[in-house]
Amino acid sequence: MGKFEVLDHPLIQHKLTIIRNRDTGTKVFREVVNEISTLMAYEVSRDMPLEDVEVTTPIEKTVKKQLAGKKVAIVPILRAGLGMVDGFLNLIPAAKVGHIGMYRDEESLQPVEYFVKMPADIDQRQIFVVDPMLATGGSAIMAIDALKQRGAHSFKFMCLVAAPEGVKALQKAHPEVDIYTAALDEKLNEDGYIMPGLGDAGDRLFGTK
Ligand SMILES: O=P(O)(O)OC[C@H]1O[C@H](OP(=O)(O)OP(=O)(O)O)[C@H](O)[C@@H]1O
Numbered sequence: 001m002g003k004f005e006v007l008d009h010p011l012i013q014h015k016l017t018i019i020r021n022r023d024t025g026t027k028v029f030r031e032v033v034n035e036i037s038t039l040m041a042y043e044v045s046r047d048m049p050l051e052d053v054e055v056t057t058p059i060e061k062t063v064k065k066q067l068a069g070k071k072v073a074i075v076p077i078l079r080a081g082l083g084m085v086d087g088f089l090n091l092i093p094a095a096k097v098g099h100i101g102m103y104r105d106e107e108s109l110q111p112v113e114y115f116v117k118m119p120a121d122i123d124q125r126q127i128f129v130v131d132p133m134l135a136t137g138g139s140a141i142m143a144i145d146a147l148k149q150r151g152a153h154s155f156k157f158m159c160l161v162a163a164p165e166g167v168k169a170l171q172k173a174h175p176e177v178d179i180y181t182a183a184l185d186e187k188l189n190e191d192g193y194i195m196p197g198l199g200d201a202g203d204r205l206f207g208t209k
Pocket residue numbers: 077078079080081102103104105109111131132133134135136137138139140166192200201202203
């Protein structure tokens with residue numbers, strides 16, 4: 001079974017409370033999602049492999065560490081996942097970005113895929129799938145299914161708010177995937193929204209409601 005971690009650093013908790021507030025407008029919402037994503041990227045990159053490298057300081061020659069150059073791809077689930085990309089790239093600027101478009105049918109709550117564009121060497125990359133919300137888990141599961149069909153095999157999933165139902169479903173469908181969230185909320189309501197959650201992440205990021 002992959003990891004399940006709630007990244008509850010005080011700065012992350014504080015910023016998450018700002019975006020939960022219904023009075024927070026689009027501009028601040030977007031900025032704070034970006035900031036939280038950078039903080040989360042710092043946490044989830046803790047186990048990135050290092051290698052020895054020789055470096056000459058002004059004093060002497062020594063052997064120290066550098067990133068081993070493992071290839072990384074960030075895959076946002078559109079639309080809301082887009083809000084997490086720049087924050088991540090702040091720390092891992094050389095990462096490639098793949099996009100997967102998916103919306104949740106309002107009646108059935110089933111995800112519908114509408115776009116996929118991945119880097120050509122996706123099968124060789126450590127993939128960070130990002131989406132602010134893990135609700136029923138349907139979108140995350142279908143996104144990872146789509147990536148596996150294209151040869152990808154190494155995944156971490158990052159969200160801001162998760163419902164217990166979504167975590168369970170994702171763990172059942174893709175047990176090897178590490179899941180990182182900034183908060184584990186209480187449950188889903190009858191419309192499939194996370195309680196207390198933060199509302200519709202895509203609409204709040206892009207001002208579409
Ligand atoms: O876990 P699930 O039950 O599948 O729900 C989560 C999905 O719902 C939201 O997307 P939405 O369908 O609102 O699309 P949008 O990002 O374009 O707004 C959210 O960003 C996730 O992708």
